[in-house]
Amino acid sequence: MIFSRDLAKYLDKIRDQEKYQAKLSEIESSINNTLALYNKVVKSGRLSTFKEMVELIDKCIAELPLRDQREHSCRRGCDACCHYDVSIYPQEAELILRFCRKKKIPIDTEYLKQQAAIPLRERSASLTHSACVFLEKGECKIYPVRPINCRKLFRMNAPVHCNAKLYPHGTPGSEVITRVNINVEVVISVLQSAGERTGSMPELLLTAQDTAPKN
């Protein structure tokens, strides 16, 4: 089993502690259930399997108690993290393209090419090309099909610490407080164990534009 970075970190922290043994069993059973679901739906094709996994992620996020959700700094209209490079799965690129075609949302291919030409480490520092191609007036144009990495990020630090202009290479560790949803990390771990690999959004969108079926 390949664990996502956040799940691996969490497991390392709790593995040898007596008081977390029940939590460990809970995670183990969540992994088994998610794997079983993945193996069941995978026969229906890569895209529908992916949609199913994304639905599961949304469910895990929605199950977070309201009290905990109120602690998040993430709010509609805050686009601070939309200026950092986003890693996506090839299936996400395809789903985004299909959505844009269906909703007649134009994709600025020239902008994507210019973004892709900037070395990855420098992109968020770019004065003109740090913003995600789908960001418009502080809102996401593809919200229903936004990538998993946009769905799962919940920050509890002040929004200023998510600002790519101030911190183009990421915020200093002590300033960032990210809420990690272990059940979401389980789903991501299952995807990674199934061999799914992410890449940078501009590059994968450009590839998908060339290769994805038109319908």
Ligand code: SF4
């Ligand atoms: S896809 Fe949407 S949420 Fe994700 S970075 Fe782009 S604009 Fe922001």
